[in-house]
Amino acid sequence: MKKTLICGGLVVTKDTIGKYDISIVGEQIEALKIHGEFSAADFDEVIDANDLIVMPGLVEPHVHFDAPFMGGKTDHDMLTGTKACAYGGITSVISFSNQGKGESLVQNVKDWDKNNSGRAYVDWSMHGLIYDASELSLHDIPELIKLGIPTYKCFTTYRHSQRLMDDDSMLKVLKTTKENGGMLMVHCEHDATCEYLKEKAITEGHTEWIYHAKTRPARAEDMAIQRVVDLMRTENAPVYIVHASTADSVRIIAQAQTDGLPIHAETCTHYMLLTDKMLERDDGYLWVCSPPLRQAHDLERLWNAAKMGPIEVVSSDDAGLPSQMRRDLCEGRFDKVPNGMPGVEPRLTMLYSKGVREHHIDLQKMVALTSTNPAKLFGLKNKGCLAPGADADICLFDPNIEWTMTASTLHMNTTFCPFEGERVVGKAKTVLCRGEVVLRDYELVGSPAHGQRVFRELEY
Numbered sequence: 001m002k003k004t005l006i007c008g009g010l011v012v013t014k015d016t017i018g019k020y021d022i023s024i025v026g027e028q029i030e031a032l033k034i035h036g037e038f039s040a041a042d043f044d045e046v047i048d049a050n051d052l053i054v055m056p057g058l059v060e061p062h063v064h065f066d067a068p069f070m071g072g073k074t075d076h077d078m079l080t081g082t083k084a085c086a087y088g089g090i091t092s093v094i095s096f097s098n099q100g101k102g103e104s105l106v107q108n109v110k111d112w113d114k115n116n117s118g119r120a121y122v123d124w125s126m127h128g129l130i131y132d133a134s135e136l137s138l139h140d141i142p143e144l145i146k147l148g149i150p151t152y153k154c155f156t157t158y159r160h161s162q163r164l165m166d167d168d169s170m171l172k173v174l175k176t177t178k179e180n181g182g183m184l185m186v187h188c189e190h191d192a193t194c195e196y197l198k199e200k201a202i203t204e205g206h207t208e209w210i211y212h213a214k215t216r217p218a219r220a221e222d223m224a225i226q227r228v229v230d231l232m233r234t235e236n237a238p239v240y241i242v243h244a245s246t247a248d249s250v251r252i253i254a255q256a257q258t259d260g261l262p263i264h265a266e267t268c269t270h271y272m273l274l275t276d277k278m279l280e281r282d283d284g285y286l287w288v289c290s291p292p293l294r295q296a297h298d299l300e301r302l303w304n305a306a307k308m309g310p311i312e313v314v315s316s317d318d319a320g321l322p323s324q325m326r327r328d329l330c331e332g333r334f335d336k337v338p339n340g341m342p343g344v345e346p347r348l349t350m351l352y353s354k355g356v357r358e359h360h361i362d363l364q365k366m367v368a369l370t371s372t373n374p375a376k377l378f379g380l381k382n383k384g385c386l387a388p389g390a391d392a393d394i395c396l397f398d399p400n401i402e403w404t405m406t407a408s409t410l411h412m413n414t415t416f417c418p419f420e421g422e423r424v425v426g427k428a429k430t431v432l433c434r435g436e437v438v439l440r441d442y443e444l445v446g447s448p449a450h451g452q453r454v455f456r457e458l459e460y
């Protein structure tokens with residue numbers, strides 16, 4: 001088996017920071033030693049990590065690859081998405097199933113396996129999407145868990161596209177989740193509030209982009225999260241709140257944790273860095289996502305919640321659609337804009353550049369939020385750490401390189417970058433996934449034959 005040494009870097013994990021060298025044998029980490037203790041002559045390849053930060057490969061638990069939308073699909077599929085992942089330091093990515101309502105989730109996952117063999121630069125997994133508590137859905141949950149997919153998402157909104165899960169269904173799904181060892185992910189926005197405000201705005205002649213934010217207010221998200229918390233008091237199953245975005249959402253989640261409920265939460269890069277001011281631009285439709293971008297005081301609270309809890313994960317919710325298609329479909333109306341932004345590649349640089357360098361979080365917290373915590377929460381057993389026996393998933397991050405982030409300096413399959421024109425610092429330089437170099441000196445060198453679906457199993 002090939003032996004590789006990563007030599008001279010500053011190793012940063014959730015628990016440690018220091019100058020260590022890492023030996024890799026085949027696909028796994030063999031050992032870590034104080035810098036200089038290994039002999040380079042014992043290795044087939046030595047990767048110089050001087051002046052670099054060496055961290056576990058990132059785990060991205062929230063993207064929408066190949067998600068169908070009105071005859072089109074999201075920007076990224078497995079091939080283009082995992083390529084952008086490699087450039088963003090990500091070595092494991094979890095996307096969502098894409099079956100329609102009434103179709104078998106288990107069959108959909110089997111199709112993903114079949115259709116994506118040889119199409120992933122890095123390792124990957126799926127979450128299920130679940131719309132109701134039909135006999136089929138409840139039957140699919142234990143089957144899905146047996147396939148190594150113990151997590152699935154539901155929505156408290158999107159009634160009009162048949163995706164809303166009502167309270168009756170959620171209680172049954174929570175019960176089945178608890179009995180089978182899964183975790184339910186929930187998109188929280190109170191649908192009736194959003195629908196009511198939308199109708200009202202349209203009736204009053206307001207179609208501007210900013211009304212997307214005004215009609216999906218913070219309180220709609222807070223209400224929906226509180227409702228899920230209250231349902232958990234009846235059926236106490238693990239829950240993961242996706243994209244918490246408001247100041248109060250983190251207060252509600254923290255209180256639920258204090259009460260002993262098994263609730264976890266993520267936020268996304270864009271909620272920590274951008275405000276609804278973006279929707280006041282002429283091209284504001286490009287920043288339409290749900291929940292919408294919030295306000296400055298929310299951002300401050302999210303950074304604090306990422307530092308102190310209860311936010312455990314920062315994901316990208318990568319779900320871009322072609323800009324031209326978005327403009328054509330919306331006809332100038334806020335409520336018709338297809339939702340979602342690309343973001344899988346900027347996540348690491350933005351968190352470092354705006355989070356670590358501006359003293360919101362430290363390096364170790366950045367590693368926890370983007371790698372160790374999502375690996376643990378989503379049952380990626382051998383990922384998210386740099387320990388003997390773990391997969392050699394490693395990101396060598398250059399913390400000194402300065403550059404301007406634009407769609408053209410990134411490698412995502414899109415012409416839109418939510419952080420267009422930002423001067424930033426830091427970039428993934430070299431990335432290994434299970435011992436294989438997929439990115440070398442900022443350039444993709446990996447093969448789409450390398451990435452495998454990871455069998456996930458929850459530990460709680």
Ligand SMILES: [Zn+2]
Pocket residue numbers: 062063064317319
């Ligand atoms: Zn999403």
